[in-house]
Amino acid sequence: xxxxEKDGYDPSAVENKWQRLWDERGTNxxxxxxxxxxxxxxxxxxxxxxxSAEGLHVGNIxxxxxxxxxxxxHRLRGKTVFEPMGFDAFGIHSENFALKIGTHPMDLIxxxxxxxxxxxxxxxxMFDWNHVVDTTHPSYYxxxxxxxxxxxxxxxxxxxxxxxxWCPSCMTVLANEQVIGGACERCGTPVEQRRxxxxxxxxTKYAQRLLDNLETIDWSPTTIKAQSNWxxxxxxxxxxxxxxxxxxxxxxDVVEVYTTRxxxxxxxxxxxxxxxxPLVETVTDDGLRVPVYAYVDAAGKKDLVARQKADKTKTxxxxxxxxxxxxxxxxxxxWVADYVLMEYGTGAIMAVPGHDERDFEFAQQxxxxxxxxxxxxxxxxxxxxxxxxxxxxxxxxxxxxxxxNVSESVETVTAWAAEQGWGEAKVNFRLHDxxxxxxxxxxxxxxxxxxxxxxxxxxxxxxxxVELPRIDDFRPDDSGISPLAxxxxxxxxxxxECGAAARRETDVSDTFLDSGWYFIRYPSADVDDxxxxxxxxxxxxxxNTYIGGNEHAVLHLLYSRFITMVLSDLxxxxxxxxxxxxxxxxxxxxxxxKMSKSKGNVIVPDPIIEEFGADAFRxxxxxxxxxxxxxxxxxxxxxxxxxxxxxxxDSAVGATDDPADPDVERKVHQTIHQVTEQxxxxxxxxxxxxxxECLNVIRAGGRSxxxxxxxxxxxMVAPFAPHLAEEIWERFGHQGSIFDGDNWPAYDESKxxxxxxxxxxxxxxxxxxxxxxxxxxxxxxxxxxxxxxxxIARYLADVEERRVIYVPGRLVNFVVG
RNA sequence: GCCGGGGUGGCGGAACGGUAGACGCGGCGGCCUCAAAAGCCGCUGUCCGCAAGGGCGUGCGGGUUCGAUUCCCGCCCCCGGCACCA
Numbered sequence: 001x002x003x004x005e006k007d008g009y010d011p012s013a014v015e016n017k018w019q020r021l022w023d024e025r026g027t028n029x030x031x032x033x034x035x036x037x038x039x040x041x042x043x044x045x046x047x048x049x050x051x052s053a054e055g056l057h058v059g060n061i062x063x064x065x066x067x068x069x070x071x072x073x074h075r076l077r078g079k080t081v082f083e084p085m086g087f088d089a090f091g092i093h094s095e096n097f098a099l100k101i102g103t104h105p106m107d108l109i110x111x112x113x114x115x116x117x118x119x120x121x122x123x124x125x126m127f128d129w130n131h132v133v134d135t136t137h138p139s140y141y142x143x144x145x146x147x148x149x150x151x152x153x154x155x156x157x158x159x160x161x162x163x164x165x166w167c168p169s170c171m172t173v174l175a176n177e178q179v180i181g182g183a184c185e186r187c188g189t190p191v192e193q194r195r196x197x198x199x200x201x202x203x204t205k206y207a208q209r210l211l212d213n214l215e216t217i218d219w220s221p222t223t224i225k226a227q228s229n230w231x232x233x234x235x236x237x238x239x240x241x242x243x244x245x246x247x248x249x250x251x252x253d254v255v256e257v258y259t260t261r262x263x264x265x266x267x268x269x270x271x272x273x274x275x276x277x278p279l280v281e282t283v284t285d286d287g288l289r290v291p292v293y294a295y296v297d298a299a300g301k302k303d304l305v306a307r308q309k310a311d312k313t314k315t316x317x318x319x320x321x322x323x324x325x326x327x328x329x330x331x332x333x334x335w336v337a338d339y340v341l342m343e344y345g346t347g348a349i350m351a352v353p354g355h356d357e358r359d360f361e362f363a364q365q366x367x368x369x370x371x372x373x374x375x376x377x378x379x380x381x382x383x384x385x386x387x388x389x390x391x392x393x394x395x396x397x398x399x400x401x402x403x404x405n406v407s408e409s410v411e412t413v414t415a416w417a418a419e420q421g422w423g424e425a426k427v428n429f430r431l432h433d434x435x436x437x438x439x440x441x442x443x444x445x446x447x448x449x450x451x452x453x454x455x456x457x458x459x460x461x462x463x464x465x466v467e468l469p470r471i472d473d474f475r476p477d478d479s480g481i482s483p484l485a486x487x488x489x490x491x492x493x494x495x496x497e498c499g500a501a502a503r504r505e506t507d508v509s510d511t512f513l514d515s516g517w518y519f520i521r522y523p524s525a526d527v528d529d530x531x532x533x534x535x536x537x538x539x540x541x542x543x544n545t546y547i548g549g550n551e552h553a554v555l556h557l558l559y560s561r562f563i564t565m566v567l568s569d570l571x572x573x574x575x576x577x578x579x580x581x582x583x584x585x586x587x588x589x590x591x592x593x594k595m596s597k598s599k600g601n602v603i604v605p606d607p608i609i610e611e612f613g614a615d616a617f618r619x620x621x622x623x624x625x626x627x628x629x630x631x632x633x634x635x636x637x638x639x640x641x642x643x644x645x646x647x648x649x650d651s652a653v654g655a656t657d658d659p660a661d662p663d664v665e666r667k668v669h670q671t672i673h674q675v676t677e678q679x680x681x682x683x684x685x686x687x688x689x690x691x692x693e694c695l696n697v698i699r700a701g702g703r704s705x706x707x708x709x710x711x712x713x714x715x716m717v718a719p720f721a722p723h724l725a726e727e728i729w730e731r732f733g734h735q736g737s738i739f740d741g742d743n744w745p746a747y748d749e750s751k752x753x754x755x756x757x758x759x760x761x762x763x764x765x766x767x768x769x770x771x772x773x774x775x776x777x778x779x780x781x782x783x784x785x786x787x788x789x790x791x792i793a794r795y796l797a798d799v800e801e802r803r804v805i806y807v808p809g810r811l812v813n814f815v816v817g
Numbered sequence: 818g819c820c821g822g823g824g825u826g827g828c829g830g831a832a833c834g835g836u837a838g839a840c841g842c843g844g845c846g847g848c849c850u851c852a853a854a855a856g857c858c859g860c861u862g863u864c865c866g867c868a869a870g871g872g873c874g875u876g877c878g879g880g881u882u883c884g885a886u887u888c889c890c891g892c893c894c895c896c897g898g899c900a901c902c903a
Contacts, residue, residue: 008855180899222821222898229820232902259903272903314901337901344902351903357818358901430902550821553898586822587897594897623841624829629822632829640829640841646855686831689840696840702857760836765884767836791870805883810835815883 009649011613015723029130042079044071047548048086051112056119058603059588065618066627067547068125072719073679078742083126084522086133091511095442105442124614131525135514141444142465143531149458156202166194171476200433203562207429219582226553232430236260237414239423241323258345263409265327266398267373268350271334275299276342285320299338314362326422360388436510441474441483443508451495451502482506516563543579550584586630615721616642622684651705652728660708667697669752675716712745761786762813763795786812
């Protein structure tokens with residue numbers, strides 16, 4: 001009995017032991033000197049969590065484990081792997097939760113962090129606990145503020161009054177990226193439009209570079225595509241339509257429009273301004289001011305909500321003003337309609353109802369003229385339009401351009417407009433500047449002081465951090481002003497430039513600014529006189545591999561690229577892309593839906609780890625599907641990997657010193673080959689399957705393993721089940737951690753070669769038999785052997801043989817007929 | 818509507834254009850045990866057949882090929898993202 005207990009697999013004993021030893025020996029942590037002198041550095045990054053009160057859920061653990069497996073693999077191959085962990089703990093989510101349960105974020109977050117830390121240790125991640133980053137700690141946000149100041153000094157941070165997305169429930173401004181279908185991504189409340197003075201980062205200046213660089217980085221294609229769509233580059237032309245009075249004389253005002261189809265300018269039969277367009281007032285006829293202003297007013301109120309509803313019924317009003325179409329010379333009416341958005345292009349369009357679906361619908365509704373200027377192969381110049389025609393064809397009703405193919409006409413018409421001075425080619429992006437102001441409490445104060453005479457002044461770097469004061473009343477209100485604006489003793493200060501009485505900025509910054517640079521901070525987390533140490537940064541960055549969720553494809557990943565680019569331009573770092581490789585992991589699905597608290601299908605990991613151990617849990621999560629695609633979580637599924645580890649343990653603990661059996665050794669080397677190829681490619685599920693198969697061979701017929709057979713398997717399983725691997729490694733008599741040094745098994749091709757192979761015999765592509773032949777048997781002898789197979793002979797008896805296909809080692813196919 | 822990713826046994830999932838269903842879960846039968854856990858052995862796509870063997874099978878319809886889950890064309894459905902972006 002006692003003997004049983006000593007040698008039986010007891011996950012919690014093994015895991016406790018090794019987690020303790022890793023801590024005691026500092027297995028996973030680096031000193032500054034070690035970071036400085038690392039020989040083969042590999043920076044393995046995963047997206048840091050928001051430390052919620054609920055603790056880690058299976059989705060988090062899935063992502064972390066997948067990334068940890070990657071890091072551990074590279075470490076077993078002899079690399080020096082830095083794998084840090086941190087907490088993205090500022091933001092509305094924490095603040096709202098604190099409000100809900102009646103506590104203070106400054107009390108809530110440390111206890112959440114402690115709980116997360118406990119859980120993260122328990123799953124056996126290879127985290128460097130000496131380099132933890134907590135974005136809410138003054139030692140971190142001091143440097144977040146420093147980054148703001150660098151942007152400010154470089155003219156890349158700008159304060160402007162702008163229409164912003166306002167969530168009436170969260171009572172704060174949201175970035176465009178945080179508005180989903182017109183509603184707040186966090187609480188689902190319809191978003192309103194407000195005009196508030198905000199700080200913006202000029203990310204649009206970097207749009208082209210952010211797009212171009214996508215070609216140079218090795219990222220998941222889905223993420224690349226999402227970023228590229230989000231940047232939304234389009235090419236076209238900016239055209240100017242002069243405003244004319246009732247007599248057709250030019251007033252001097254010009255409506256500037258952006259279009260991707262300048263070739264259809266001859267079909268522009270009216271103009272549309274967005275309700276917020278500055279020219280609305282100017283062009284509106286006095287007799288129409290009442291309806292126009294009423295429309296503009298209504299649009300402003302409902303704005304983002306109503307505009308982004310699925311209902312796309314067009315509304316609009318005529319202004320009574322007119323433009324001259326510079327191509328045709330015709331006078332055309334100017335309308336105001338909310339289907340034209342102020343945020344895109346120039347906020348005004350030329351409407352070509354014949355060849356744009358939205359314009360067509362609008363023109364139909366308000367009985368505006370619809371003119372064909374493109375004729376497809378089925379049409380002529382006068383074919384009536386039943387709907388907007390957007391297909392290929394050639395221009396008609398377009399004066400000198402008639403007959404030109406649309407594929408070339410964009411260019412020729414633009415050139416003509418340029419020659420005449422009313423337009424030029426233009427590239428446009430969908431991307432907007434990044435609004436970083438938040439009228440909330442739980443974030444880093446924006447380090448700006450407003451002075452009557454000096455204007456907005458950056459807080460001197462020596463005065464950082466601008467500490468977030470602990471205040472009891474941190475509730476937001478509907479005024480659009482931060483809770484900090486209620487704390488006079490905090491916001492009253494002196495102008496850093498002239499010393500006059502001044503007032504601090506009371507907004508805090510967006511959490512995406514916190515997470516936009518944390519990866520640069522990690523290796524320098526213990527440096528307190530600079531945001532990052534130059535030498536260490538040079539050695540460790542950019543990040544080798546970043547693994548995270550694709551929900552951040554256009555938020556965090558775009559902002560962190562932008563910040564990196566700016567820091568590079570400002571000379572602080574010498575790389576402009578933060579992550580060499582990015583891989584998006586899949587999602588854990590349960591009951592047909594993504595595992596999430598709102599869906600109510602979350603699995604709490606702790607009891608599972610308690611029962612089966614972290615190793616089995618990790619292995620199961622990596623086994624349940626391709627890591628980059630996610631998979632279905634099923635409660636009983638862990639039995640398979642648990643049993644596997646159990647058998648592996650039993651075989652290893654009872655291993656003999658006999659030499660390896662050649663047949664088993666062959667399987668072992670085939671497995672080494674496969675696993676070595678698949679793990680770095682994140683093919684975790686098939687790697688585990690291969691190792692299971694290998695163990696099945698080792699144990700076939702109840703045979704005992706020899707140590708030579710099983711030791712390579714133990715090393716290969718170590719990324720998935722690190723505690724178990726360490727324990728067996730130690731029992732095999734090795735000194736120190738299995739993760740110290742290059743312990744990955746070497747693949748020997750000569751040992752993996754099969755001597756005999758099974759060859760399938762097909763007749764007309766259908767498998768009719770299989771024969772065993774020597775692996776190096778010549779074609780003729782294989783075909784001859786195939787021919788005399790009893791079953792095959794029957795099929796070949798009375799038919800003509802037309803062809804024989806031979807695929808070495810695989811099959812022989814007799815084509816008969 | 819647009820952009821991604823998918824549709825394979827009861828289930829999760831494997832398959833360089835080459836033996837479809839590896840590996841695992843679940844199920845059935847058996848061994849070990851006082852019992853349980855763990856472990857071990859066998860069977861397990863479906864239909865016909867005692868068997869040998871054969872028919873049918875990777876969402877649907879076509880095509881290319883000696884051979885298609887894989888490539889091409891046209892559909893259907895599911896998941897994720899974006900959405901009046903001119």
